[in-house]
Amino acid sequence: HAVLNAMLPCELGGAAIADILLGSVNPSGRLPFTYPKTMADSAVPYYHRQNLGCVVNETFGECEHEWPFGAGSSYSTFAYSNFTLSVVLMENLVTYINRWKQLLPRIVKANRNATFDKNIMKEMGELGLLGPTIKGYDCAGVGYVSYGLIANAVERVDSAYRSAMSVQSSLVMWPIYKFGSEEQKQKYIPQLASGNLIGCFGLTEPNHGSDPSSMETRARLDGDHFVLNGAKNWITNAPIADVFIIWAKDDHGDIRGFILEKDMPGLSTSYIEGKATLMASATGMIAMEDVKVPKANMLPNVKGLKGPFTCLNSAPTTRNQLIQKKLADMVTEINLGLFACLQVGRLQDQGPVAPEIISVVKRNSCGKALDIARTARDMLGGNGVSDEYHIVRHSMNLEAVNTYEGTHDVHALIIGRAVTGIPAFVPRMAP
Template sequence: MALLKAKPKPKETHPMTATTTATTDPSDLLDLAGLLTDEELALRDRVRSFVDERIRPNIAEWYEGAIFPTEIVREMGELGLLGMHLQGYGCPGRSAVEYGLAALELEAGDSGLRTFVSVQGSLAMSAIHKFGSEEQKNRYLPGMAKGEIIGCFGLTEPTAGSDPASMATTATRNADGSWTLNGAKRWIGLASIADIAVIWAATDDGIRGFLVPTDTPGFTATPIEQKLSMRASIQCDIDLENVELPAEAVLPEVTGLKGPFSCLNEARYGIMWGAMGAARDSFEVALDYAQNRLQFDKPLTAYQITQEKLVNMALEIQKGTLLAIQTGRLKDAGTLEPVQISVGKLNNCREAIAICREARTMLGGNGITLEYSPLRHANNLESVRTYEGTDEVHTLILGRHITGEQAFR
């Protein structure tokens, strides 16, 4: 597979304010920005500016207070970040690479804010766009793209995370064609502020998706509190007790796990980009700190061990970003395979969390405060590394592909 190429340059903020070239941006040693088109760079810079203006000045307060800033939801819609890779129905219709770049820049601000965009667009909106009726698409997608309607995606259960085939949530078809849902979901992003929930449930015909207005009697969403990760985000428990739905609530175009899995792959794709945003931000913060922190009469950057740490970080950021760009080009070409998404999700999350932890060590005791981002990023990445498939799950997916042997059971 040849790496597809495009065009020139950009600009950086936090804490380096220079154009991104191989000589002025230490995190882009290979000038990977040169692989991007002018349109892709412009989109990236718009999202970067949004992060600089709206997220960076506030994220420490949001994170410490466990606040999800609902006031920026419609701003994200106006910027074209919601369902941005989807075509029609009021959606932005941007490329996979553009969506990836947006995810990278958002997660350089905070994983929780990128997660909102992922849950809204890659999960809830994708499910409706892929498998909904025309009436469902026209009813929900335009408002979701604007941020006027918030969605959530209910797959994971208290006892079924990596094994969704064992889900206990059921949907029973009634004599008049209506449905009754019973069960529970856990770790469902946005559920307590969502207007519409995509709920996956076992039926006599297999697993089906249902559109459940969150004000339906019997639907209860409770935020999970006392989290050590994703504090500027919302994850919930959902209880479904005799939730009555009309016949037209079902997503008509899919039966079985291929439905939710195809949506998870959309989210996993964004994650491989986003993780590199958290890694890049941590690298930049550590570099800036080390350049200005004097120990034994010289800056930390003058010491060999500091330089080794920075070099190792930069190399992994370059490799992970290159992986993401190539994966995006394959996706835009329509040739991307699910196993290739597992490569990016596994590698980039694993390397990003190592980079963020290493960056924290360079900050000494100051690194455990919210004045600096690396430990916050590392804590968030504990969640990112877990959701949409753990390291172990993606390892087994890749192992099956390489060996031909199924090792899940």
């Protein structure tokens, strides 16, 4: 119900989510699958409707707006306690959603200029949206379902902002909370929760991606310090970060986590240029050259990487069976498409070809080309969104080609007319 309400116009959806999370309309532990018939019966109480302009002579008139989904009557058992938020965070979420009209123009500008507004993090911090699953340390302490719904609200603005929030919350604040000392928690988490500090998570490396077994970054113990050398790549928030969670191998070959700060000598960052996606995300590289990190900055309660990291055993990507299957599928589809175009060309040499035959090859060629480009981009990982590797340029070009050659659905209608003899371009009224 909360997720469905999120699909409503922004202010209404935000209030509906918030009120459901608060639990003031708890339907005895059961959530309806469909909407109530009128807004007056919905999850948004009167005081929220009034704040959102849902009063007489405004958007929804007398608040007797008919929901397009009909009356809600079907229920499914669900652990309603998972949706409980504090009153403060509920109000903050409504406030944040109500900023939709302010956020959208900012993200359009940021996306065009490939810039990230650091004030966004402070705004999220003021609203309690950073590190929301952490208990204490000035964090909200809510459940993961609530965290997911908050992320959904931010994602509606842009993936770049949601990514920045997720990295800050899950990959910077959470490791400190889970694996850090009490001193580390007290020092960093409240500042990260407020957005006064921005963090990043350094795992991915230029030569090995996120394969921890092949990690090259080293942490050498030298008295009361560790000396770190290495590089990290495709790191969200890196160019604007104040705090860095860096993973490196120690003298024993064990992977350990370290908290670095931006003013440490030998630590530098740079932007990754030429991205064709997530333009408003501050994505970059981290370089470490003899960076002296106090022993007190090592995360004491973790050794190794506990997470869903898939190791490729230091082998080339193409030795992976799934990669070879994808390549085989791509080659197969390319050749089938080329043979079809070749045959249509030969038929055209013999005389005019029926339009639906042209639609078949256009629809197949453009559709398969897009699928293949997307698969190839996925196989390249983070490099797949860089113009240095070309594939993302082809993917974006193919989106335009797919349109000006006639969209997938238009060609389907042409083919469908040929198969059935019934044109379906214009909906017909039932007799």
